[in-house]
Amino acid sequence: MPERTVTSPRLSSRTIATTGSLGTNFEGAVSTAGKRGLAWAQRAFYQRVLTTEVRGKGHIPQHTSFIVAANHCSHLDMGAIKVALGDAGSGLTSLAAADYFFRNRYRRAYFKNFTNLVPMERSGSIRKSMDTAEGVLRRGRSMVVFPEGTRSVSGEMAEFLPSLGYLALRAEVGVLPAHVGGTFEALPKGTAVPRTRGTKCTARMPALCAPWTST
Numbered sequence: 001m002p003e004r005t006v007t008s009p010r011l012s013s014r015t016i017a018t019t020g021s022l023g024t025n026f027e028g029a030v031s032t033a034g035k036r037g038l039a040w041a042q043r044a045f046y047q048r049v050l051t052t053e054v055r056g057k058g059h060i061p062q063h064t065s066f067i068v069a070a071n072h073c074s075h076l077d078m079g080a081i082k083v084a085l086g087d088a089g090s091g092l093t094s095l096a097a098a099d100y101f102f103r104n105r106y107r108r109a110y111f112k113n114f115t116n117l118v119p120m121e122r123s124g125s126i127r128k129s130m131d132t133a134e135g136v137l138r139r140g141r142s143m144v145v146f147p148e149g150t151r152s153v154s155g156e157m158a159e160f161l162p163s164l165g166y167l168a169l170r171a172e173v174g175v176l177p178a179h180v181g182g183t184f185e186a187l188p189k190g191t192a193v194p195r196t197r198g199t200k201c202t203a204r205m206p207a208l209c210a211p212w213t214s215t
Contacts, residue, residue: 031113038114039090046083049196050076050186054084056205059176062088065142066174066208069164071157072146074183076194076201081144081178084203094144095120095133116141130167137171155184175209 046052082089098119102108111117120129147160168175182201187194
């Protein structure tokens with residue numbers, strides 16, 4: 001019997017483009033739904049479990065991007081600030097060490113799709129990191145900056161690095177100072193499970209500073 005040749009149907013470039021678009025839209029929908037779900041869980045944790053108290057809500061700017069400059073002693077700090085900002089914190093982002101938060105494909109997939117963290121190479125040029133941060137701010141996103149550069153191991157505030165003022169001047173955005181309390185007691189550096197019993201979180205925010213305004 002003669003051999004029969006089976007050929008695969010050719011896909012047009014339009015079909016391929018449509019399929020790719022559907023895949024991208026699906027991934028975007030999953031990412032959006034995931035972020036909303038995590039935001040709800042985050043608010044519930046900080047408001048009901050840690051009973052976060054917010055002071056200075058009237059100082060939170062609306063309808064503009066800004067830098068939140070806060071002390072840093074726990075992985076809970078970012079979430080506490082985001083919850084304290086309310087609607088102004090919905091798109092809040094922060095630079096994050098790529099070698100820690102994005103070190104394998106599973107962590108990369110999670111933090112890329114379900115958080116607003118922007119990867120930063122700690123061993124690279126500080127100028128490159130500042131360029132990345134400035135680009136985020138100029139696109140209208142607000143950002144948390146921890147001027148100490150790393151988490152405190154004692155709960156005491158360390159000296160600030162000069163990158164905060166440099167970034168605010170370059171991006172021409174205001175700086176909202178913030179102090180987060182209680183997160184060191186709940187989840188200090190080196191621990192993985194929060195201690196919630198008897199722990200209360202506070203977020204205090206004084207008036208906005210505009211560092212580019214000449215005096």
